[in-house]
Amino acid sequence: MSTNSHRGGAMYRQLKPIKGPLLAVMVVVGLASTIACSKVDEFKSRMTFREANTAYQAADYKKAAELYELALQQNPALVDVLFFLGNAYDNQYKPALQGQPENDVLLTKAIENYEAASAKLADDTPDHKMLKIRSLQYLVAVYGSDKLDDPVRAEPIILRLIQNDPSDPANYFQLGQLYEGAGLYDEAEKAYTLAKQARPNDPNVYVQLANYYNRQGQFDKKIAALEERAQQEPNNPEAYYTMAVFYWEEAYRNPRLTESAKQTYVTKGMEAADHSLQLKSDYVEAMVYKSLLLRVQALIEKDPAKQQAFLRQADTIRDQAEAVRVKKATGVS
Incomplete structure (x- = not known):
């Protein structure tokens, strides 16, 4: 009995909980090891x-x-x-x-x-x-x-990006391109319009909207977007030059236009080219398109004498553009 008691006491002493300072030391050492x-x-x-x-x-x-x-x-x-x-x-x-x-x-x-x-x-x-x-x-x-x-998998991710930053037009552009590629043109137009609403003072939103309308063959809406773009940056000659380019393309390439409509587009294109050149007199590209618009004007004109006058003016501007281009390329004044 005493032997068993002795053994039980020894076992008890071996199993009794560790507490006090010794426990604290062991915890700290273990924690330090884990942290290390x-x-x-x-x-x-x-x-x-x-x-x-x-x-x-x-x-x-x-x-x-x-x-x-x-x-x-x-x-x-x-x-x-x-x-x-x-x-x-x-x-x-x-x-x-x-x-x-x-x-x-x-x-x-x-x-x-x-x-x-x-x-x-x-x-x-x-x-x-x-x-x-x-x-x-x-x-x-x-x-x-x-x-x-x-x-289908891309759409919710783009919508999440828009939700994350509703003021970033790039996400609306992506959404518009997605819908356009899927043939959902009403939704695409809405997405590009939302980009304009998100950042109305950013000229690029109007450029992107105009490019969309250009791909859809919607000339009037395209020009309206470009005019809004020019309002946002009235001192940028490229804004007016771009309008001149599209007016020339429509007047020259659209065989369904009436003579009256063609004349209107040539006149507006010339005004846009002139505005561009007022802002930057050595703008070669604007000079080139003014020359091209004058040639379309010559095609519309019925009076042979006036036709030749328009063609001479077109040649003069073309030569001026070439001279400026050479000067810029060679640095020769």
Whole structure:
């Protein structure tokens, strides 16, 4: 009995809880060891990340992807890696080899990492916010016509970008191009119009809208957009030159125009070219199109004498344009 009691007491002494100062020391030592391991892993991952970035900048995307994967294994919390890993896979993909499993899997991995980056990156720093947006933008590109050609998958991502920054017209342009490519022209026009509303003082939104109308063959709407563009930058000669170009194209190339409409477009085109040259007298391109508009005017004119006068004026301006071009090219005054 006493022996058992002795043994039981020994066992009890062996199993009794550790407490007091000794417990505190053990906890601190254990915690320090964990922190040290964590810090070592974090340091290793940062060094690997740096090495991966060097390969990425050298366009060695295969090596970069391997190193980015290693950096994530060393520290899964290093979410900065995700965008670059996705892009390293993306850059290895070759559209000409679409259908080959080893090539297609690169886009699959790119999508996985772009999606992970957009989900895990917070908006806590400007760099994180930028990488998150870039991930969404490149994800849209993956679903573009030169890769997966999947507008259904691209649309919600673009809408998310718009929701993230409603004032950025670039996202509306992408949405407009998406709808236009799908033949949804009403939706496309609405998207380009929303870009104008998002940043009404930006001349480029009117240029993009005009280009859309140009592709759709809507001349009057195209000119209206270009006139709005000129209102936003009245001292830019290129704004008026662009109108002169489109007036000439319509007057010269549209066989369905009446003589009256053709004359109206030539007159307005000449006014736009003159305005451009008032702002920049040595604007060669504006001079060239003024000369071309004068030739269309000669075609409209019924009086032979006036016809020849217009043609002589056109030749004079053409020669002036050539002289200015040579002067600029050679630097000879």
